Amino acid sequence: MKLFIDTANVSEITEAASWGILDGVTTNPSLVAKEGRSYRNLVAEICQIVPGPVSAEVIATDADGMEREGRELATIAENVVIKLPITRDGIKVCARFAEEGIPTNLTLCFSPAQALLVAKAGATYVSPFVGRLDDIGQDGMQLIREIVQIYDAYEFPTQVLVASVRHPQHVVESTLAGADVATVPFKILEQLFHHPLTDIGLQRFLADYRAAKDVH
Numbered sequence: 001m002k003l004f005i006d007t008a009n010v011s012e013i014t015e016a017a018s019w020g021i022l023d024g025v026t027t028n029p030s031l032v033a034k035e036g037r038s039y040r041n042l043v044a045e046i047c048q049i050v051p052g053p054v055s056a057e058v059i060a061t062d063a064d065g066m067e068r069e070g071r072e073l074a075t076i077a078e079n080v081v082i083k084l085p086i087t088r089d090g091i092k093v094c095a096r097f098a099e100e101g102i103p104t105n106l107t108l109c110f111s112p113a114q115a116l117l118v119a120k121a122g123a124t125y126v127s128p129f130v131g132r133l134d135d136i137g138q139d140g141m142q143l144i145r146e147i148v149q150i151y152d153a154y155e156f157p158t159q160v161l162v163a164s165v166r167h168p169q170h171v172v173e174s175t176l177a178g179a180d181v182a183t184v185p186f187k188i189l190e191q192l193f194h195h196p197l198t199d200i201g202l203q204r205f206l207a208d209y210r211a212a213k214d215v216h
Contacts, residue, residue: 001175004053004183006163008032008042012186013049024052026105026127026163026183028083029059040076047077055105055125057083066093074102081105081124086114091121098122105161115147119156125181130174131164140164141173148178168192 002023005016008031016022025046032039043056056076058069066089070082081103084090094104098121105125106118110133118126128147130140147160159180165171168191174182184192 001179002052002181003171003189004055004161004181005189006031006165006183006185008035008046009186010035010042010045010049013046016186016189017050022050022052023181024054024183025050026055026083026161028057028107040073043073043080044076047079051079053081053103053105053124054079055081055083057107061085061087061089063089063092066090067096070097070102070104083107083127086118091117094118094121094123107163109147110143112143112146112150115158115160116150119151119154119158123158125159125161127161127163127183129164130162130170131166133164134166141170141177144174144177144179152178 003021004024004026005013005022006026007013008027013025032042035042043054047054056073058066060066060069066084070093073082074080082097083105084094085108086106090106094106097104103124105127106123107127109115109126109128115126128143130144133140133143144160144162151158161181161183162174162179163183165182165184165188168188171182171184171192
């Protein structure tokens with residue numbers, strides 16, 4: 001499974017990229033707004049740091065506006081993926097872009113029916129939001145399992161990109177469910193490294209080494 005980082009913070013992206021495990025980046029208008037920079041310039045810099053897919057989201061809600069913004073974003077770099085909402089207009093633009101080979105990420109997916117439409121429109125990625133479903137008492141990971149089952153049954157090439165990841169277990173469960181990608185905040189990426197037994201074991205190794213060194 002691929003790991004993307006969900007942020008627009010250049011420092012976080014640079015650090016995560018240095019670990020050698022980062023496959024791509026997802027951004028959205030809210031994340032970009034936190035950085036207080038030009039959207040285009042920030043996306044361009046991110047694309048230089050990470051050679052993998054970088055999702056950049058349109059702001060418009062009508063088909064003409066989405067298409068215009070999407071085409072503009074696509075000129076920033078070859079690895080830009082156009083992020084569109086799952087609405088009638090978003091699906092319409094997705095289908096147009098798919099015909100031209102422009103990669104897309106259809107976001108705010110909350111049902112298998114929406115995921116089916118996304119695949120039919122030829123999207124590169126679909127982004128189901130597991131954390132937001134958990135927040136309202138639904139099982140977000142069940143949605144992932146259902147989408148994977150549908151896509152596998154009909155051999156849809158659209159990749160399942162798990163979004164709204166709240167904790168490391170979401171990443172593990174996404175892997176077990178057969179998802180293609182999980183996009184993860186920097187804090188969660190860091191947490192994937194840690195286990196208390198690893199930390200304790202390392203401390204013991206170092207203590208034993210120092211003790212043996214003192215003997216000699």
